[in-house]
Amino acid sequence: xxxxxxQPELFQFLRQLKRNNNREWFAKNKxxxxxxxxxxxMQFIHGFAPHLFKLSPHFIADARPTRGSLFRIYKDTRFSAxxxxxxxxxxxxxxxxIGKDAHAPLFYLHFEPDGCFAAAGVxxxxxxxxxxxxxxxxxxxxxxxxxxxxxxxxxxxxxxPPKGFCATHELIDDxxxxxxxxSVALTEEQVCAPSLMRDxxxxxxxxxxxxxxxxxxxxxxx
Numbered sequence: 001x002x003x004x005x006x007q008p009e010l011f012q013f014l015r016q017l018k019r020n021n022n023r024e025w026f027a028k029n030k031x032x033x034x035x036x037x038x039x040x041x042m043q044f045i046h047g048f049a050p051h052l053f054k055l056s057p058h059f060i061a062d063a064r065p066t067r068g069s070l071f072r073i074y075k076d077t078r079f080s081a082x083x084x085x086x087x088x089x090x091x092x093x094x095x096x097x098i099g100k101d102a103h104a105p106l107f108y109l110h111f112e113p114d115g116c117f118a119a120a121g122v123x124x125x126x127x128x129x130x131x132x133x134x135x136x137x138x139x140x141x142x143x144x145x146x147x148x149x150x151x152x153x154x155x156x157x158x159x160x161p162p163k164g165f166c167a168t169h170e171l172i173d174d175x176x177x178x179x180x181x182x183s184v185a186l187t188e189e190q191v192c193a194p195s196l197m198r199d200x201x202x203x204x205x206x207x208x209x210x211x212x213x214x215x216x217x218x219x220x221x222x
Contacts, residue, residue, distance in 0.1 A: 004193055005040045005196060005197070006044070006111075006192050008192050010037060010111060010191070010192070011111075011188050011191075013029070013033065014089065014090070015113050016029075017086060017088055018088040021084040021085065022084075022085070026086055038065050038070065042063045042070070044092070044196070044197070045061050045063040045070065045092060046061065046063040048094070049063075051197070052107070055211075056208070056211075056212070056215075058096055058215075058220070058222060059095065059106070060094065060097050069092055069095075070092055071087075071090070071091035071092070071093060072087075073086050073087050074087075089110060089111060089115070090110070090111040091109070091110055092109040093106050093107070093108050094106060094108070096220060104218075105121065105122050105211050105214050105215040105220070106121075106123075106211075108120060109200060113188070114188075116186040116187065116190070117184060117185050117186055118183065118184045118186060118200055118203035119154075119182065119183040119207075120181070120204060120207035120210060120211050121179070121181035121207065121210050121214060122180045123179050123181050124178065124179060130162075131164075132217050132219070133180055133214055133217045133218065134162060134165060134175050136216070137171055137174060137175060137217075138165065138169065138171075141171060143213060144171065144174070144213060145171075147210050147212065148174075148209070150206055150209075151206060151209075152182060153174070153179075153180065154179070154181055154182065155177060155179025156177075156178040157173070157177050157178060157179075158176040158177075161175065162175060180210065182207045182210050184206065186203075
């Protein structure tokens, strides 16, 4: 089995960043960030490309250090009460080739001390996309049930049935969802193990039916 891609230093860096979330500390530790985060992330993204292609040829593993599959660590603080300049987690996304919209269908990998997970689906879609997914669920209830049979959906939901949909529909709890996302928890030990690629690929396979359903509901190829 190959060596682990990510090392425990990744989580040491993130814990220290949370305690020292300022530009001066980050500037002193930028080379360390490159070594323990960016370089292994590029290796992982490149290595995951063949696994991703087996799931769908329409999702992209972009192993560039900027504007690729690795989310920026720099926060957009323009409209935030929290002015800390850096994210204290690492996100990797494998998005559909329709574009870089973070609210389109994707596979996702999240590294955070005591909070690592794999996820997939559509997060916070705009109202037209929400309506298309809900309409597809009503039109294809059996396919929807099959898509979510082996996973647990997470995310936000409406308190009331969405406008235009029957309040007594058998799938009303799913129709009330504002997110169509599933997740699989990972431990720090799994992230730092040689088996991470295998574990993440298995998690993505379990969530692929959800991604396929939502992708097709939005009118895109899977």
